[in-house]
Amino acid sequence: MAKATREAYGEALEKMGGLCSNIVVLDADLSKSTKTCVFAKSYPERFFNVGIAEQNLAGVAAGLAAAGKIPFISTFAMFASGRAYEQIRNSICYPKLNVKIAATHAGLTVGEDGASHQSIEDISLMRSIPNMTVLVPADETETCQAIQFAAEYDGPVYIRLGRMAVPDLFTEEYRFEHGKAVCLMEGTDATIVATGIMVHIAKEAAEKLQAEGFGVRVLNIHTIKPIDKDAIVKAAEQTGAIVTCEEHSIIGGLSSAVAEVLVENFPVPMERVGVRDTFGESGIPKELLKKYGLTVDDVVLAVKKVIARKA
Amino acid sequence: MNIESIDNLTEKTLNIRKNIIRMITQAQSGHPGGSLSAVEILTYLYFKEMNIDPSNSKNPKRDRFVLSKGHAAPVLYAALAERGFFSADELLTLRKINSRLQGHPDMKGIPGVDMSTGSLGQGLSAAAGMALAGKIDGSDYRVFALLGDGELEEGQIWEAAMFAAHYKLNNLTIFIDFNGLQIDGLISEVLSPLPIPEKWRAFGWNVLEIDGHDLEEIHSAVQSAKGVLDKPTAIIATTIKGKCIRKMENAAEWHGKAPSISECEEFLFELSRGGI
Incomplete structure (x- = not known):
């Protein structure tokens, strides 16, 4: 089996949404690509499209987290880590707010869209911010468990996800351990x-x-x-x-x-x-x-x- | 508001102004002009309007305040100390090493600070997020924010303005501290955000225009915002930068400059005499 980690994210997020009513999801007009549309369909009252406005996406998430919600925000890695970098640094990480940034379409394998959309700097940007946790899952099973970890962990998490399908590496017995190779x-x-x-x-x-x-x-x-x-x-x-x-x-x-x-x-x-x-x-x-x-x-x-x- | 309430609040504004001058003098850095212009607004919110409790500063049902123009931290700290969130003595640690009173507000450190701010343009988005959380939970708390007029030059403000109107966040009320000045000079000359009321109306907000130093007008505007059911409210508060200190009034050079010790004494004396 092969599946893109963004697909696995969409399904895992929908599942976590059923387990935790505090999870809210925000997207910046890319929900069909980032797969937050799966959550949006099941929990429309907890899904908010902010339009093409990534700085506000990060800022609104900070406010939601400050008021006790667990926001997952999604857009392409380029715009999450690049366009909203300073909002992530100052509004989310500095106050250590409980925001999960699930960024899809990372790396060159975005493909045909070209260099403007190929984020090859996001790990560097995100890992240099104090209080940030950075996850890069490798297949479907690992993505699902990384999303579960992110939802349960208290603090900002950046999750890097891909557009292209990747082969399965792990079976159902696999257990994601945070910080362990x-x-x-x-x-x-x-x-x-x-x-x-x-x-x-x-x-x-x-x-x-x-x-x-x-x-x-x-x-x-x-x-x-x-x-x-x-x-x-x-x-x-x-x-x-x-x-x-x-x-x-x-x-x-x-x-x-x-x-x-x-x-x-x-x-x-x-x-x-x-x-x-x-x-x-x-x-x-x-x-x-x-x-x-x-x-x-x-x-x-x-x-x-x-x-x-x-x- | 009755006369007694106004007298009480006026007394608070005097204490807060004096503490702003004292703390910035002690720190020998900070932003007096834009702190003094917002004194009546914060005094009204913290002593008359907001449902807050210094002994339970994280109560999920409390009203919230976001100082989007985070460089006016001294007015926020002075108001919180006056309201009992921490001792007024601590105000003199502003901007010093190991102090909780950072140059710009840090919500992790100080009781009563609802959001870390300082990078202009970001606070309105956070306030909108808090208001949205209230809507999701069916909670009836209200969220207030104070924006600078120069801050309206930031693009993120208008992203957040669209967002708050689109999601009908009528539990969100913002003040725009319209003192007309920013660091490099007049807002109309640096990069004009004028006309301000028309912009907010066009973005779908309920807009009110008041004298930002008139407690009665602040009161009426905040109460009238509560009756609006489908829009957030923007209160455009015309203010004087450096209000109540003759040398500082309408002077851009006092945006981010600390008084000397002798100037501090002069300004405190001027405030005691009842200002201008």
Whole structure:
């Protein structure tokens, strides 16, 4: 099965809406794309369209949270983290208000809409704000549980979701643990640390490397902030080399978060698979991932390169 | 309002003005002009209108106030101290290290502050969110906000204006502190937001125009807003920046400047004498 994490979000949100009457949902004229329309259909009295006005979207959510509601707000990642950045910082995170920002269409795989809509800076922007929690789920099951966690957690949460369908990685037995990396494959030659849609690509790369005789560990980082320092340090100690994989700029995102942990604790050779400080463009997701160096083959190359750098 | 009420409130306005001058002098930074222009509005809200209780400052059923022009924090702090939310002695810690009284209001720190503000343009959205929460819950609390006239240059204000009218938030009443000045000079010269009443009417609001220093007019406007069933209300309050201190009145340079010690004494004396 394959499903986009935004689809899983829409269904999970509707389910949480039935369990918690304090949840209210706001969207900025993109409810059919962000999938908040599913919640809107079941709970129209708790759904509010703010129109094409993302700054007000974040500000109204702050007021709702200050009055005891649990607002989920959705729009594309570009506009949530970019257009409403300062509202998120000053009206939501500074007073630590209980607002959940579920941002869809993140990364290059928005596709044909092109660079203006391809958010490759949002993890960087959101994780640098004090009081913020940043989640990037990798598949349907993980998204559902991340949404449940966000609804139950008291404080601001940014959840990064994708447009494109991604294959299932987890079964129903999977349990999301906030701030804990998930080890998908074991190995001692190197570790691939991946997030979001890059997790299944990282896993495929590790399987390919395994066939060539390399034992590669794969860590899924669904919580970028607070990051699982212990799992990253352990991976550095036990495998001696790290490759990060993210559908995001190599500036400020997962790779930076991992590098911050390594330099302060256990520096090892590191390679980074991500968007190399450039804007994207129009195209189908598969073509974009290829052109911008985010394929299984790119990850395989990066792992071989980092292993070669081990002393 | 009867004469006794007006006399009581007038006495409060004097104490609040004196404390604004004292605290900004002590801090040697802060915004006196736009704090003094809003004294009657906050005095009326905190001593006559709002259903609030200093001993239960987080009561979910309370009325709320959002200082969207967050740089006027001194008038809010002085009003809260006068109302008993914390000791007036603490006012002298304004803007100092380790103080709860941040340069702009921080709702986490201070009892009675309903929203953190300071970045202009954001408070009205938060106030609208609080009003919407009241509607969802069927609660009858009211939400008030104070906006600067220069603040109307922020685009987010008009997003929030559309939102509040669209969702018929008649439990939301805002004041616009129309003192005509912003940091760089006259609002009409920097980037004119005029005409103000026509804009709010066009955005679907109930609009009232008053003298923002006349407690009786403030009273009538706030009470009349309660009778409007399908619109939020904007009270355009014509005010004087730096009100009651001759040197400060209508002077843009006193937007964000602290008095010296000797000026402080001069201003407090002037206030004691009954102002201008």
